[in-house]
Amino acid sequence: MTHPRRRERAEGLARRLGLDAVVVDPSPDEAPSALRTAVRAWQAVGPGASHHLVIQDDVSASEGLLSQVVRAAQRHPTEALAFYTHWNSRNGAAVRLAALAGAAWVRGVPEEFTPTQAVCLPAAQAEAFHRYARGSAEVHDDEILSELLRKEGRMGLMAVPNVVEHLDTDSISGHAWHGVRRSACLVDAAGSGDLLGAGRVLDSVDCLPYLRRGAAHLRVEGPDGALGIRGHSLWRDALPATGLDPEQLRELVHGHRPADAAAAVARHFGAPYADELWIHCLLLGWRAACLAPRFAPPTGQDPLGGLGERIRDTAVSTIGVGGLPPADRQSVTADRSRLLTEYAWTGVRAGRTLAAPAPAGHTTSRP
Incomplete structure (x- = not known):
């Protein structure tokens, strides 16, 4: 998914990775909205497909990405799978925790956005996202995906060795104030696909240390598992x-x-x-x-x-x-x-x- 001013870059990325389509912002002259383009991208599920992968235009990945995604989807056929996490997010902190503990995947943090730089959804879930999001006034596709996953009662899985990196580009959606947004654990190496296809899952994180605005925080669930949305x-x-x-x-x-x-x-x-x-x-x-x-x-x-x-x-x-x-x-x-x-x-x-x-x-x- 891309914007007209990045279309050439997106088409080059699609060719290199073997993606079969480029979806362009349908209203690029309107106020920026990643969700507007994402709705179109998630609607483009191929006939008979079991899964649908959407990649944003401001990332880099190796030519072996599709095989890594296939291995992961075969291993976790009913899960939403994210292959990048932001290094200053709670999901990024969860990836680090899982890495140090020995897990290859970790369940996403419910009260945070789901990183959408490279996400694979089961086809039915991709269609559900399209239906759910198309009437929303929200502009951030990552927030809406988390909202849908919360409603479904199960957050997505985050790849512990991230195999996609975010590039330092101008931000069409107004996120430049976030500064450099790199992967929490980029290890796109031979063997990553095998690990994502066979490694174990840290299925929930009820106690998560993370940094926020330069201060150490702890995400700790209560006895009933509840935690206030956006609470820190x-x-x-x-x-x-x-x-x-x-x-x-x-x-x-x-x-x-x-x-x-x-x-x-x-x-x-x-x-x-x-x-x-x-x-x-x-x-x-x-x-x-x-x-x-x-x-x-x-x-x-x-x-x-x-x-x-x-x-x-x-x-x-x-x-x-x-x-x-x-x-x-x-x-x-x-x-x-x-x-x-x-x-x-x-x-x-x-x-x-x-x-x-x-x-x-x-x-x-x-x-």
Whole structure:
């Protein structure tokens, strides 16, 4: 799906990936609306198709994308499947958590938009989206897709190794203020399709550490599984619901946070961000360690196979840069990005040492 001013780019992408059609904004002179074009794109289901894939024009992907999508759809034939997640979103944080725990897919966060840069839906669901969205006054297709999935009672699955990347382009829909919008865990490598076709699913995330506006947050569901739409809780406020001991966290911060790295991060990005980033990574490492036994094969092999180390390294490498304010991401040098990554890993590793019970409720996986 594309806009006339990007049509040439979209047609080139379609040819390279083997897509069979390009759908263009039907009213490009009107106010920008991704949904207006998406309605047309999701309507274009081929006769007899079991699934329908829609890709936006501002992405990159390898020529093997279609085979990866086919493997994934065969494995999860009734699911909405997203192959990209934004590095500063809760879904992106869920992908990182799943990566560190050993899952190849993770269920989307219900109260957040579903990233639509590259999505595959069962044909019947694609048609349902078209019917549901065509009369909406909303302009964001990602919000409407989440709305539909919530009504259906099951969010989509997010690929843990993202195999699609968002490009730095002008934003027709007015999203330039979001800054650089990269993948949370881009690992488009040989073997990604096999992993997406065979790896396990983190089927719900009832306790999710994430960064928002440079501050560490925790998404924790209540006993009934309910969580207010768009609700955000700072980690200090949500901590009592996790069963973690605040004093134990303070001891880890004082005893395990590397002073030199913390000072360097503070010098470049501010002391508050250095503090919040490390606490976020501490909580992420703890939560991933709680979940990891669910995905560990009895053979002791890496649950993510030969890509496991690369996936985990990539997931952690996007935390620090992705969590910065949008205006600051573009100017992060390679050296400072490495500093943020090394610093993030110290928090993740420290979090793994937390000897605490999992939070109330159960985060489940399925084959």
